[in-house]
Amino acid sequence: MDNFDTEMTKIEENKLEKRENLLASAYNLFMRKGIHNTSISDITDNAGVAKGTFYLYFIDKWDIYEKLIIERSYLLFDEALIYTNNKGSRSFKDRILDIADYIINAFIENKELLKFIGRNLSLGIYNDSLVDEYQEQYKNIKEILEKELKTYNNKNRHVSATLFMIIELISSTCYDTILNETPLPIDKYKPILFNEIKKMIK
Amino acid sequence: MDNFDTEMTKIEENKLEKRENLLASAYNLFMRKGIHNTSISDITDNAGVAKGTFYLYFIDKWDIYEKLIIERSYLLFDEALIYTNNKGSRSFKDRILDIADYIINAFIENKELLKFIGRNLSLGIYNDSLVDEYQEQYKNIKEILEKELKTYNNKNRHVSATLFMIIELISSTCYDTILNETPLPIDKYKPILFNEIKKMIK
């Protein structure tokens, strides 16, 4: 039985690796050339597999695109959490501002990522059609933050909505202020945004 | 001289009409079939002009798309302003909530419009590369609202940013709550949003 398991795993591993290759390849190309200028051929060439293989793992370009958006948004939050944990911030207020700060800086340093995620940051933690393998983790982030917010302000009866608004506000305003400096550049905007976030959780 | 003017106008009028036809045609098709499923041919067929004519007025599909987004976002604000004017609301607080209300209802009733404008509502009033012909009006709406906000709360030193945040918050959260009921349906979400807006302008 062990033997059987191992063999299954070997094949499964191989498949997972191909899938990961395709995802990584697509991500690189989407970041470099944009989604519209990236073809399935580009993705498979770059991943070192045949064109037909793509269709064994994904439905079409938009399928892989969606999965990547979710994955990358999630990873951003994950990194941000690690960041605030490492910093040792305790109060929810400090922690949520840490997270915002981390994400904003990530976007400033990687504008391609910002363009890619666009205004869809919230997909990282609010998405019901989650990829199976990540489902557990994804839910965790949302639940962790909501629980912390609840503890921080036990009068707030709209914890979900508040968190949702904060994330959407960060995501949608970053897009304009970082990429177009509209209506004002990010460094001028950040304190105003942070002030607003503080008001939201109080 | 009158004669000269009239003759000029005749050709110019004709051109403007063609342009409007193309915009209207594209808008209808984008709403019905989506942008990806609409071809230049579709647009010109529907507008009753030759395919080549399209390229006399627009660069490509994304050019006309961008112009439509800006136009339709602007029109939405314009209608909302008329709505609050007709209602006779005086205080800025009431007026901004009227506007939010109008826009949200418009989106609820016309989900295709919501999908079309997406999270880009702010383009309606924040856009530097404005189409010349609308430039004056566009600026007006932004300036009117900023002036009103300033009068309403003369302690607020970030009038532009506040208005920007309000609009982005409405736009980005409507998208999810109306189309996906995520993280909660719009009727549950609206009072929370309105409450937040009130806090923002205070």
Added chain:
Amino acid sequence: MDNFDTEMTKIEENKLEKRENLLASAYNLFMRKGIHNTSISDITDNAGVAKGTFYLYFIDKWDIYEKLIIERSYLLFDEALIYTNNKGSRSFKDRILDIADYIINAFIENKELLKFIGRNLSLGIYNDSLVDEYQEQYKNIKEILEKELKTYNNKNRHVSATLFMIIELISSTCYDTILNETPLPIDKYKPILFNEIKKMIK
């Protein structure tokens, strides 16, 4: 191993056949309608393959055109060599005049071929970016003739240049004399040309 070889060949054969079909189809159309009036669609329709297939084998119309020019020029020399071999001419002088004669007659009888090859006859034997498959043969003709010229006149130290001049002279003057009878018709011109060639190799 044989089995493996055969299987490889099956696919490869198929591809080679497609390529040949396309070349033949293009050649026929170029001769009948001219290059400017022949579209890729025409070529693929005539070859019985899909339009996209063309682009698996050639870059564009000018790519296949160039390859055909080279191929057809080469074939002309090849036939001319066979002709003089069959005639049993021994001296280089007789052989080179045989070749000139054969080519001129071929052009007189097939004016479309003359128009097609134009003044580019020399591409048949002077071309460094040769199609791989023909490379060997192409080089042979040039080398055979240069070697024969060297043997015929061991004082000539510019064998390559002499042969090159002869071929260019035939090619470029045939064009005008055969197609336009300018400055005189081919039958009047031929003895003069032959006389000149004799002088050149002496």
Added chain:
Amino acid sequence: MDNFDTEMTKIEENKLEKRENLLASAYNLFMRKGIHNTSISDITDNAGVAKGTFYLYFIDKWDIYEKLIIERSYLLFDEALIYTNNKGSRSFKDRILDIADYIINAFIENKELLKFIGRNLSLGIYNDSLVDEYQEQYKNIKEILEKELKTYNNKNRHVSATLFMIIELISSTCYDTILNETPLPIDKYKPILFNEIKKMIK
């Protein structure tokens, strides 16, 4: 009558100027971008006239192209003649080598011109469908040279053909030696060519 004549001339002058503008514009563009990448619009834009105006003077792109080839080839011979006249060369041998030298140097210094004229140099002096206005001059060059050759070598009974061969040989071999250094570079080739020309006129 004078008055009438003058007015006619004014209009005629205007038309001639437009025509010249179009020719000059087309020549510039053909040289810069190649013929295939130059459109009628490009030509008229660059000439500062409306698109429709082109069709008042020329049939299509190939019409103006042909006229330019002839004009430019002719001008090259004209310049070459002036050059040898200025040098004071008397014998036909020296004069024809001067001409060859001038043309070759012109091609070396202006490879675009060489590409443009291609192997069609002879059109400059051998062309029956001459543009009316130049007809006189064109014929002159050919006649001058043929007369000189006749005087130089009164035994040569094929003056026309000899001159024709010389020009074609220069034109067609320059193309390969200057642009591709095939089969040898122009500086190595020139003495061989000159030697051959000397043999031809003797």
Added chain:
DNA sequence: TATGAATGAGGGTTCATTCAT
């Protein structure tokens, strides 16, 4: 499972030409 040759609809775009002004 994996391949990659073949498909062919349909995309965007160009541009010579016309013709009302």
Added chain:
DNA sequence: GATGAATGAACCCTCATTCAT
């Protein structure tokens, strides 16, 4: 004569998708 907006056929080429191997 001169204009340039409008035309629309025709172009090249891409690319998602299929399927025999």
